[in-house]
Amino acid sequence: xxxxxxxxxxxxxxxxxxxxxxxEAYKVIGPxxxxxxxxxxxxxxxxxRAMPHTWDMIARLLEPENRSGGSPxxxxxxxxxxxxxxxxxxxxxxxxxxxxxxxxxxxxxxxASRAILPWVIMSQTVPLIALAPQVVSWSGKIEIFxxxxxxxxxxxxxxxxxxxxxxxxxxxxxxxxxPAAPLELMETxxxxxxxxxxxxxxxxxxxxxxxxxxxxxxxxxxxVIVAEISTxxxxxxGRAVLxxxxxxxxxxxxIYSAVFGAAALGLALFGSVVLLEVIVNRNRPRExxx
Amino acid sequence: MTAVVLDSVSMSFNPGTNREVNALDGIDLSIAEGExxxxxxxxxxxxxxxxxLVANLVEPTEGRILVNGTSAEQARRDHTYGMxxxxxxxxxxxxxxxxxxxxLELAGWDRGRRRERAEEMLALxxxxxxAEHMPWQLSGGMQQRVAIARALATRPPLLLMDEPFGALDExxxxxxxxxxxRIREATGSTIVFVTHSIPEAxxxxxxxxxxxxxxxRITRIVDIxxxxxxxxxxxxxxxxxxGITEVRESLRAVEGYHSHGGVDDx
Numbered sequence: 163x164x165x166x167x168x169x170x171x172x173x174x175x176x177x178x179x180x181x182x183x184x185x186e187a188y189k190v191i192g193p194x195x196x197x198x199x200x201x202x203x204x205x206x207x208x209x210x211r212a213m214p215h216t217w218d219m220i221a222r223l224l225e226p227e228n229r230s231g232g233s234p235x236x237x238x239x240x241x242x243x244x245x246x247x248x249x250x251x252x253x254x255x256x257x258x259x260x261x262x263x264x265x266x267x268x269x270x271x272x273x274a275s276r277a278i279l280p281w282v283i284m285s286q287t288v289p290l291i292a293l294a295p296q297v298v299s300w301s302g303k304i305e306i307f308x309x310x311x312x313x314x315x316x317x318x319x320x321x322x323x324x325x326x327x328x329x330x331x332x333x334x335x336x337x338x339x340x341p342a343a344p345l346e347l348m349e350t351x352x353x354x355x356x357x358x359x360x361x362x363x364x365x366x367x368x369x370x371x372x373x374x375x376x377x378x379x380x381x382x383x384x385x386v387i388v389a390e391i392s393t394x395x396x397x398x399x400g401r402a403v404l405x406x407x408x409x410x411x412x413x414x415x416x417i418y419s420a421v422f423g424a425a426a427l428g429l430a431l432f433g434s435v436v437l438l439e440v441i442v443n444r445n446r447p448r449e450x451x452x
Numbered sequence: 453m454t455a456v457v458l459d460s461v462s463m464s465f466n467p468g469t470n471r472e473v474n475a476l477d478g479i480d481l482s483i484a485e486g487e488x489x490x491x492x493x494x495x496x497x498x499x500x501x502x503x504x505l506v507a508n509l510v511e512p513t514e515g516r517i518l519v520n521g522t523s524a525e526q527a528r529r530d531h532t533y534g535m536x537x538x539x540x541x542x543x544x545x546x547x548x549x550x551x552x553x554x555x556l557e558l559a560g561w562d563r564g565r566r567r568e569r570a571e572e573m574l575a576l577x578x579x580x581x582x583a584e585h586m587p588w589q590l591s592g593g594m595q596q597r598v599a600i601a602r603a604l605a606t607r608p609p610l611l612l613m614d615e616p617f618g619a620l621d622e623x624x625x626x627x628x629x630x631x632x633x634r635i636r637e638a639t640g641s642t643i644v645f646v647t648h649s650i651p652e653a654x655x656x657x658x659x660x661x662x663x664x665x666x667x668x669r670i671t672r673i674v675d676i677x678x679x680x681x682x683x684x685x686x687x688x689x690x691x692x693x694x695g696i697t698e699v700r701e702s703l704r705a706v707e708g709y710h711s712h713g714g715v716d717d718x
Contacts, residue, residue, distance in 0.1 A: 343538075343540075344541040346509060351558045352531075447588040
């Protein structure tokens with residue numbers, strides 16, 4: 163177990179290093195001003211402004227946000243990432259609960275599945291950017307038992323809107339893929355549907371739910387960042403990406419600090435699902451966990 | 453009291469539609485308490501359906517079914533039978549002991565009593581050393597033994613088995629048959645056993661019910677006259693071979709019944 167973890171970590175470091183090498187290799191051979199194929203400008207510019215050196219980007223992490231002084235930008239970005247991570251986590255939890263809830267309804271009643279599933283699929287065709295301003299405008303307008311809807315709750319709602327989808331679809335598949343023998347066995351016990359759900363269907367669906375949660379984790383992060391950018395909420399990594407971009411003319415490395423922060427928080431949320439997987443699967447056969 | 457009574461039972465799937473399949477027709481059968489009865493016949497003869505009728509997993513279109521003196525539905529609600537399938541159907545996420553505890557858990561037993569009974573049942577199927585193992589760590593035969601322990605956990609008077617050893621290799625299968633007779637000796641359960649195998653039916657049963665397909669009917673009931681304890685020597689006994697011959701000829705007669713349709717009757 164530990165050896166496997168060590169090997170995976172080593173492979174990850176190696177992969178990151180390989181991407182860095184490719185980046186630098188392209189900078190050596192790529193055209194500084196980009197290029198076009200059949201009239202399309204698709205060959206990226208290799209200039210230092212578009213693609214800073216990897217070591218410059220890393221060095222930039224240790225310098226303050228504004229050249230004037232203060233703590234290293236890595237620390238500032240970590241703060242933004244932490245803010246965004248918390249919103250994404252809340253979005254993932256809401257999306258997970260809503261997704262599993264819908265899946266249970268759909269698994270219980272065929273008619274519910276016919277009524278709900280088309281809406282679930284359609285919901286994912288609505289562009290988040292179109293939806294974001296609407297949802298953000300809820301703040302100040304909605305009050306639930308004296309609790310006024312804050313702007314961050316809108317961001318979480320948008321993240322949940324993206325992340326519930328794979329969970330609903332994956333869980334539904336899991337709940338309805340239980341083999342006949344254990345289902346018949348539960349029938350011989352003459353127990354109500356909800357008992358079969360808790361004792362059999364739900365545990366049997368775990369190998370389907372976990373991968374869907376992994377997808378949902380990354381979608382939740384994307385949702386929060388897009389919502390932050392399109393609504394201009396301060397404090398998160400989305401806002402940092404936006405404001406660093408404006409400074410990119412003179413400080414190209416700066417925007418990559420924010421990109422690293424976003425990547426790190428995505429990995430952190432994904433990692434928390436992997437941790438959940440390890441806990442849930444500790445007693446399961448290998449085939450089901452891999 | 454008789455354990456199972458089937459009184460002119462018929463069963464059709466999709467009745468009243470053009471996809472109607474007449475699975476069972478005019479079944480009369482009564483099984484005494486403590487008896488071991490096997491159902492045998494070619495595929496499609498409705499032997500599994502018959503077992504499912506007794507288990508109340510399907511309803512008859514016509515006729516009356518009594519299980520342990522009550523309706524089949526009441527018997528299911530009262531957990532007066534246990535059932536084992538060809539696929540052991542163990543829950544991968546539960547230890548062997550917790551798999552055996554499942555019916556007790558659903559019947560509302562408290563933790564201590566559950567554990568005690570499960571351990572007793574695992575001792576009965578000689579798996580007490582594997583209580584904390586996970587099902588997927590066991591061989592097919594061991595998994596099937598866990599399934600039997602689970603079916604017997606509430607000490608039901610009746611055990612229904614649907615080709616429980618069908619997926620096992622020949623050696624394991626013979627061993628499991630001997631084990632089943634030993635378990636039956638210890639519990640005194642009535643057993644209704646569906647199988648494809650003639651020697652298996654003869655070795656295990658007091659009576660073998662031979663069935664014919666389309667529609668499923670009982671063509672003959674063969675009494676097995678094996679004296680003394682059934683053990684490995686029984687398999688070389690003259691009476692054992694006589695039983696096999698009798699069941700085989702009854703099954704041949706079933707095929708002969710079809711040859712009237714123009715099929716070669718050898």
